[in-house]
Amino acid sequence: MLFKILTKDGFEQLVDGILESNEVIGPKRVATGANGKPIHQYLPVTSFGELDLDYETTEFPAKTYFLPYRETLSTFHFDEADWTQEIRYRIQPRAIVGLHACDINGLLKLDKVFGRDAFPSPYYLSRRRNTLVVGIDHMPCEGGFCQSVDAHVVSHGFDLFLTDLGDRYFVSIGSDRGFDLVGKVENREVSEDDTHAYLAVRRRISDAFKTHVRTQNLPTLLDLEFDSPVWKRWGDKCLSCGSCAMACPTCYCYGVNEEVSMDFTVGTKVKQLHSCNLVDFAMVAGDHNFRPSRESRLKYRYYHQHRGFAEAYDEPKCVGCNRCGRVCLAGINPPEVIADLHEEDRA
């Protein structure tokens, strides 16, 4: 990897340059929570000033810019006795500025599912390739346990990654595209001092994690605890509202539905993000539901995160952002649920 130093002004210039002819998305302050804390979302901005790079976390992840909550997969044009299928995917380039390490790790996991595998998704890949990703280091967010799942650092999957050294940014360059951009504004080589400062910041971040989740042996533990009362305890609380999956940077389950235009000339095939906690997730014809209870649905969300995905890709799907825990009105959150499972193990 190549590294450079950018001044803060230089970075602002860089973003302004992109803004002139491209859409830029970044953390924007949208409201103040009841607890007095600001609430942020990744949203399109019109100027650098609208970005709040010193944000703690966002309510929703940036995945919607890669896997939209709703996306048209195909359009069918009806013509008397015939039809044609039209497939389009987004190719308009844009930039996302200010993703934290966990969110970039989230993208890397989605890459595994939608970028490789048996059937890569052109819809996803086109968005991914056409999105410039600029990451930034940040102190741990409250409740975040990305360190426990090794998602607090990231070494690829971005174009640029910034570490704030006070008056300047230490920039890790992850692509030729990123390299060219840095070259367009004032920059300089990394000095030994910069490297020391950078490592100190990294260390400070690593040391600051307060929330830890025991992930060792979790896949096996989950198999062992398949019938554990823990699931009922937490499952009974579940509102089956799907908020966790909407807020999770790596949840990607979906449903596909088709609609016909009111004048019966066009049919559209629309993909909509679903959630394994929703009642009808595994409902099939004849009203048979393979996961009729809240308990079984909640359990399978944890299974997919920490066992199923681990089996397929040797790592958990969860990046430890705890957005699902924060957004859950019932207070179901991975640190506590997983701790509970370990308790059960000991008991």
Added chain:
Amino acid sequence: MSTELHRYDITQESDFLQPRDFNRKTLLQHVDQVFRAQITNIIDLTSEEKLFHVRLVKDHQRERFTFLPGQFVMLEVPGYGEIPISISSAPTNKGYLELCIRKVGRVTSVLHKARRGALVGIRGPFGTSFPMEKMRDHSVLLIAGGLGLAPLRAPIFHVTENRTNYDQVHIIYGTRTPDQLLFDYQYEQWRRINGVNLSIIVEQPDEAWTGEVGLITKLIDDLDFDPANTYAIVCGPPVMFKFVCNQLSTKGVPMHRMFVSLERRMHCGMGKCCRCNIGSTYTCVDGPVFDYWSVMNLKEAI
């Protein structure tokens, strides 16, 4: 300074990112493209099921389209939805499929209204198949309950078309009532095939019924076969194949020689939407055909 971000054409990646080939050199950008297919014939089977003969429209697609017994396709009815349907015809018929469809919801209802000549879409074939090669030189039990005869027809065709490759063949079929029996016009034909033994049973007979009455397990009780030399394919609702497989198991058929076809909700057929996910297993790509041992190991499979 103005920076215009480069537009990246993903079709450039097709060379090194190629989807698992389902019978066409599929380019990345075409994974969602359907083959246009015409409904050439419709056969009323029962009040709820119809058999659709479907033929791919384009010559080169018909040429290339092959499948194995047990695989399924995603059947697209533009504007109404795409549903997984098992292929119910002989694998030797190129580019030509028979799909047996029960009317249960939106897509199947609109299909049941469709007329001969209608154009639908086909994606696939998808999924695993019954290991017909492995079964060579063995006796085969082909067991179906209810709509399970639809996916079982492909192996039946295969076995009868390659009759010399297999030893004794038993086709065992059961439904709840006589009017639910599918493909009754073919029974006579199957019965006449040398070394094929067809038995049928219903749970609730009507006045006209003269055949066997009871659960399908009753037929298996009476069955005379050599478990050491036998493979079984069992298709039907989960309760049915669970009972049948357990019964076969007690009779001595090893679990890895019994094959079942699982049904789950599916929206993509490509291991993405997760709706068919059982633990870490995707019914659409890792299945739908599983041996019974694997099914026993899948939590919540039955």
Added chain:
Amino acid sequence: MRYLGIEPIRPRVGVFSFTCCEGCVLQLANKEETLGPFLEAIQVVNFREISTEKGADYEIALVEGSISRDDEVERLRQIRDQAKVLVALGTCAVFGGVNRLKDVFSPQEANRIVYGDQSRETAPIRAVHEVVPVDLSIPGCPISKVELERIVQHVALDLPWQFPEYPVCVECKQRFTVCMFDKGQLCLGPLTRAGCDAPCPAGGLGCWGCRGPAADPNHAEFDALVARRGFSRAQVQDRLSFFGGFPTEGSEEKP
């Protein structure tokens, strides 16, 4: 759908209003981008609010409003006799709607409050299904025209229609709306059936439950979570009883 060999049928539709604000039938004339095709997909033969034609040969009756007077019962029965398919349109027709709120008073008391000594005829509010059998219930105060368009397409081809089973939160999140609870406000989204596209939380109001309960709503946990966040029983009950779609304290199961 010609490519399937199915000719679109244009069902004959009658539109009827009972005790309500007529906001749901107004939606029939809304969503102007597709108004032409919508009105072409059906044949409106009786629609007092916008047409003088009073055809009695309708197959589908769209009935909005709740039932609160004897003459309404009579009129509704006649409509039921004529229609092949009777659709309860909107929250008032499906659940009784806000009109039920008057029933905390006796008819006499309500009359005294509003009309003094010259009372008018009124009876406790009934939803349409409490008077005649209903074939399809479309909730919403008002109904969503987008949803109605789709339902009409289904009814016209006699295809089964399925409402979303999941709660409003799903659509709310998919609109990027900051959760009302995070802003310290109350919301019935976790209990309420989706399909409206969550306009209320997006408008800063929070859901009031006009579409009635989602499949298997978790009332126990909802009660617990609103209590944890400091909302009173009365506040929650006010909302749950507002549109008549939820079982309220003291009532047996569903109204």
Added chain:
Amino acid sequence: MKLDLNVDVHHLTRVEGHGNIVVRIQDGKVQEARWDVVETPRYFEAMLLNKHYTAAGILTARICGICSIGHCLASVRASEAAMGVGVPDLAGRLRLLAKHGETLQSHVLHLFFLAAPDFLGLDSALPLMTENPTVFGLAARLKGLGNRICDAVAGRTTHPVSIQVGGMGARPDPTVLRSLRQQIEAAVPDLAATAEVFAGFDIPDFERETEFVSLKADGQYPWIGGRVVSTDGVDRDEHEYRELTHEYLNENNTSKWCKLSRDAFAVGALARFNNNHAALHPAARKVAADLNLSPVSHNPFHCNLAQLVECVHVAHESIALIDEILAAPADAPIMADFEPRAGEGISAVEVPRGILYHRYVYDEDGRITEADCVIPTTQNNANIHLDMGALAAQFATRGMTDQKLELLCSMLVRAYDPCISCSVH
């Protein structure tokens, strides 16, 4: 020759709600001429009792599906008055913009879908779709525009969500506002075309001396709050609404009736026009001149034309409002900080059909102990009734038939654009 005429309309069509017309003419003399509202009563004033202030606006919006924004607005203003809440400037502008959207939507609905078919000899506007797609297109586009404004600002076309006690619950996205502004500008030719269509209609020649009542604002066309004036010289504060309406009961009606200086009075677009013509946007004044409409008109059928003039006015005023809203700083407040408190509040708002009054009394918990709503159509009903008598008398001449008279009477009622379910709230 004897002239006997009978008109009996059960559930008049192309109006909102249920009302009947009865006219009996014997030997050329009007024996009976009645406009009866038979809508089922809903008892909103009872429902409001004990409701929390957060519920009042949402509840009263359900009084009417066409002017729900007006109701919600009148309601939250009354609550704000009761609790002494000052609404942030930006919120006030957003509210007015939402109301303009509603006025446009409601007027266009009335003009094209409810009123125009009579002038075109049609049962409804539906045949226009195929027979006169140009006119149908005008109607659909203009109504759509009104609805989109409501949607963007109030959160929904019918039953607003963001109009709340204290201000607004959400601020519309600037890109949406900019697009709306463009759409309104693009609609100006459509409004001109509409004026041309209506200029071609044969409007019945009928007048009856009427007292016209409306709000009045200094130098501006009145929409929200202010003084109440009449063509008979009344000039009072909105708080004196009781002295301005004198609600009373009529045995044939589920709606109440009102009076002021005379037996009846009229509110609505024509009343606003008659009292505030000078404050109209020049473009709107020009359309009025083109349509030969000038104050004070005593022809109730001119209400249609006044609505058209108002459409032009709100379009222009909306453009200016959007500019002001876009210019407001990103962090400008839209919601006031307040605590509920006991008190009484009265609010008058000009909704499409005339002045709407809401009055609430709150206890210290912010719950309503007394509620009163006086609806425009309630105020108009007596006047419609009296007009009906005069109309019947004027047209009880040779050559008149039951059918023609029925049409005239129906057109008269429709000209008022009555909102019957509102009036029987």
